Amino acid sequence: MLDLKITGGTVVDGTGAERFRADIGVKDGRIVEVRRRSGDDDGLSADAAEHIDATGRFVTPGFVDVHTHYDGQVSWDDTLEPSSLHGVTTVVSGNCGVGFAPVRPGREQWLIELMEGVEDIPGSALAEGITWQWESFPEYLDAIEKRSLAVDYGTQVAHGAVRGYAMGERGARNEEATDDDIAAMARIVTEAIEAGALGFSTSRTEAHRAIDGEPVPGTYAAEAELFGLGRAMAAGGQAVFEVSPQGTAGESPAEATMRELDWMTKLSAEIERPVSFTMIQTGGAPDLWRRQLERAGAALDQGIALYAQFAARPFGMLFGFTGYHAFTHRPTYRKLKAELEHADLMARLADPAVRAAILSETDLPPQPVPMFDGLYALIQYSVDKIFPIGDPPDYEPTPDMTVAAIAARRGEDPLATMYDLMLDSGGTAMLMLPFFNYAEGNHDAIYEMMTHPAAVSGLSDGGAHCGLICDASYPTFLLTHWARDRHRGPKFSLEYVVRKQTLDTATLFGLSDRGVIAQGRKADLNVIDMDALRLDVPRMAYDLPAGGRRLIQGASGYDATVVSGIVTRRHGADTGTRPGRLIRGVR
Template sequence: MAHFDTLITGGKIIDGAGNPGYIGCIGILDGKIREIGPDLKGTADQVIDATGKVVAAGIIDIHTHYDAQLHWDPYATNSGWHGTTTIAVGNCGFGLAPCRPEHRDRYMQQMETTEQVPYNSLKSALSWDWETYPEWLEHLKGIPKGVNVLSMVPLNPLMIYVMGLEAAKTRSATPDEREEMKAELNRAMDMGAIGFGFSYQGNHNTHIDSDGEPMPTDIMDVEDLYAMADVLRERGEGVIQALVDTPGARFSEVGLEVARRSGRPVIHNVTLVNDYLPTYHEEMLELLEKAKAEGLEMYSMTLTMRGWNEFKPMDWDIWNIIPAFREFTFAGDQAAKVAKAADEDFRARLREAYSPVLLAPAGGPLETYKLSNANGVKPWCDHEGKTVQEIAEALGRDCITDLFMDIVVDTEAVSDFLLPDAMSADTAKVAQVLKHPLTLPGTSDGGAHVKFWSGGHFSTDMIMWMVRESGQMTLEEMHFKLSGLPAKVFNLTDRGTLKKDSAADIVIYDYEALGYRRFQYDIAHDLPGGEWRRICKPEGIEYVLVNGEVTFRNGTECTGAVPGQLIGVMGAEMDGRLATPLAMAAE
């Protein structure tokens, strides 16, 4: 009789490959699934009785910004709590390498203004013992990890590293600079980088540099971008994450050309369902069909979970998608922001620029902001629980922007607002998007926007909403979307599905009890530098295993195990390079 490190017994196995679920057992040894099936017998050092529970492949969360958070939170929570066992970093072209010493502070400022990772936390936690991207990968390999990590080369740091900050933001690369960027990308992928990520959004974007201007890739010469795509074609490996299409910045043709030039999988961002933009999701699905007809391998990340934002105007800057709002964001400290909100010239510019449709993809229009706590300030505390539109109607006010700025001024920018549904709750439309074979659920943005957003619950919500509540999808279909399909896109042949000899990345949960608290984040004061974040805890998730080791029990009870691996850096030298799954497949 076989002996295992861990034996999971009696659960309903949903393998992530789309096969019918069945009651069975899983035997784990040395981090791998050694035996799996309905009739498995054996002994083990640890037995987990999963009777009545779902045993599924761990979630693969491919759109995160945990690049920095991993340094103080090895488990990438909230994602790690909700069954995520593998994450991808380097998304949207933002990251921390390659980086010359003189640019370190600017990179941290950029991470704060683009992804709202607090500068104080970055300053307190990062060791900066790397400069090149291969050094960054060695650094990542060396830090404790409770999740597996896929690391993409972010193109903003790459451009700044080669061209310099000013040049990267103002001109095309020279032929020599372009060749150097290609060489740097090759070196990174030689050492295990999984591909590259970028954003191309022009000036209509919430991703703003610390100087209030667009980030380099958003306004880059597309020929510089296509040269990077050529590198992946030449190598025959890698993936590309491309933020090229949001409702206010439609650059999908750039994404298509990247797919043509690279010949590699392109993860297009973003497909969402929005009630203010009723045809947008259909246009994105048509784009995927166009790419497929052309023989291109393009998938689209969806932003379709039932998510919400809770924020104070002091911390909120997603409205930067409207340039006039950036005056408020970059006004300075709290007092300066309050002064800006009171300034009549600013208000006039805002009145002229504002349109509800412009803010629809950025959490929602001002009209839908719900005042949840005015901190006792009259008359606004009498209107708590109402939306800004409802307050305007109650007070007979016509100008939404002026009314909102009055609240900001009177409450000194620290009143609390709630955006109850950042996306559409139209079940049929969301199901239409998720059931498309070329969509990938996610866009958790884990690690980013921590003072007003927490999207790591996306997988929990997808199972609840699309499977248990609406019956639009089966558990088998949903778990294929959450693990099997992203593993296929990233060519992760030994994880993402539960099969013999695959990595034992597993989530065990009570299907009926699965949940989370809606419309109210908890506050956690657990960031370095005295900073805080909003968190969303799971319900009904009983175990999370990464490479065979339990990382969480009963939701958020951490075991302290850190079995995560940097996927793509295998540690064994092969012909002068470190072997990667992609490289080995090519060879």
């Protein structure tokens, strides 16, 4: 008697091999049989407690998202949305050098403000939602292990938290670490890896700052500190050293990036563990990513595990009247926003007299705190780079679709056009400002990133940047845009796109029990109607603790998502089952 059988589906098994028709049998959370079908073959005959008829559907492994920020959310939210809305069955958190363990009693708020500043997660939501049942990193893992989740959760130990714990205020303020400091941090890192952390993460990116403007602890760490912690990580077991790279002030992007890759290559060679760095195309150096991939590829050829994490679509921000936008500092808008609920506010904003007043006013000055208070000005001066996202969302717009271009055709001021576009759909319409991965107005750079053996799909930032992005939908976008819908350039086979977010991402973190549909593997699966698969329009929800906001983007076309042999979502709806568990790294 099987627990579950999925019959008649077309299997895309995660290896990149050609699709085939097969039935899948599941018992005790594992795939026990994959029976290929041909002709009039009746298929798998064993009885099962649950049966999914996948005729006309594709069956894939569950997706493995290696770059999320659910470090706090996992302590109160058992669904881990929005990632679980998109066929994701495994998430890896603790990226970019920020996390919530270890933590000294009384320093919880400092870690909250660090995460809030770097990842734009409402501090009030973190303060109300996190349960703080730990001090050490092993205690954090123990607390999470008690939870039943909709997806499997693994995490890394973060440099910022480690530095703050070991060095106190000196670590928080990025003072240089002494030999004794490095030794103290190394003990914490080794202990974390031995307890089950999947890796160690650090941020060298100066834009990553706490809510008070201070850079993430470790931003300017010397090589002695980085190598000391890398060796400590390797001493604890199999793990990944994750880096958000950038050089020091005064260097060109090329100088900084290539210097960073030098030490990363040396570190990976010495500790014989993967080093993974985040990589995006920037307008100031639009071809630098090619040099990064060339260096990573040369390292791989020498047996050195150096991998770039790339984003599968333009990397930037979404905005509208439900979040950040160009008119947040206009006096009339401020007054109405403070007085009215959303529906009433939208009605007033649509009033021609109110519209005219807001468009004619001078902005109030920005405040130094909180972070992102000056985004309104950036938006106002970027009308030639901003696009309506549309329905269905279009993440590969052409230059004639910018707000500036639309305004020119209408013969009106671009800010007036922007105002009216945001009023669409009852004031919930979103506009997109791509900062990165769109330097030339197309996806050609991303296409090349996806083809490179040293590039791994990542940077979804699931759970983070709540008011600005919703890139946890990458898995669905990869399937719809890159394997089905793209018409402005070449695309990929479904087999290739599935492998990029199953076997490849699972392999990076040594998760060898998943990512492939094969006998003996973990039964994490998706049953997908590719004809019906569609990304929803991003929307603002206010469902975090303390009423915190976040952008949510759903999808349709997932008939079922299965975690450890149990259906967790059916036709987009949460089933209420919670088979997901903490993942501890291989030791």
